[in-house]
Amino acid sequence: MTHPPIPSRPAVFLDFDGTLVDIAETPDAIVVPPELPDILQRVQERVEGALAIVSGRRIAEIDHHLAPLALPAAGLHGIEQRRRDGGAVLEMPASEQLAVLHDRLAHSGLISGGVSLEDKGAGLAVHYRRAPERGDAVIDTLRDIARDLDELHLIEGKMVVEAKRGDVNKGTAITDFMTAAPFLGRTPVFLGDDVTDEDGFRIVAGLDGVPVKVGDGFTDAPFRLAGSRAVMDWLHRLANPETSLAS
Ligand SMILES: [Mg+2]
CATH class of the missing domain: 3.90.1070.10 (Hypothetical Protein Ta0175; Chain: A, domain 2)
Structure with missing residues (x-):
């Protein structure tokens, strides 16, 4: 297993289910670690705002689980987007x-x-x-x-x-984030556990970033973390002021 490096100016993209929280029997039955909002906020400050959740869920559900945070986020695999902390949620029209x-x-x-x-x-x-x-x-x-x-x-x-x-996915969502501040010009890191995250891995690899598969299973990502506990450890390392990041 190749442990993911932390680039000097990271933009951090995080899948939610199976990455930050363990998958449960139903989507509502997940257990959010109590320290998760706090660690995400510390990472967000550390990377000068360049942190976004990229999920198949609706952004409103992500907000519910991460309250009081309202992080930049892509929901429904990119159909919903909130480009800035606390900003409005934009939704692309659904197919009839x-x-x-x-x-x-x-x-x-x-x-x-x-x-x-x-x-x-x-x-x-x-x-x-x-x-x-x-x-x-x-x-x-x-x-x-x-x-x-x-x-x-x-x-x-x-x-x-x-x-x-069919024309929107986690990869197109990450591409959209990377075109504007606070993400623009930084090195994307994307952590995800599922098949739909592969679109994001390909985009991030193309930007010389760090694609990270969480858990077992086939992937094109060159880096891997064992599970949500390892993701939490990685986030703690990133939030730690002693971990060197260029400013
Ligand atoms: Mg997932």
């Missing part, structure tokens, strides 16, 4: 094809017996964490009923398949 998919899902018989549908507004998520044996059926059914919906992209995550606009 999502309503078609929602209707088809409701009539598919798929959403039952431990398989649940989460309507995120700008995206749909089908969770099967409580029925892992139905994972293949979830993927096959979604591929089948979304086949002609060309604006949508299906993303297979951990015990979840999501449908959303």
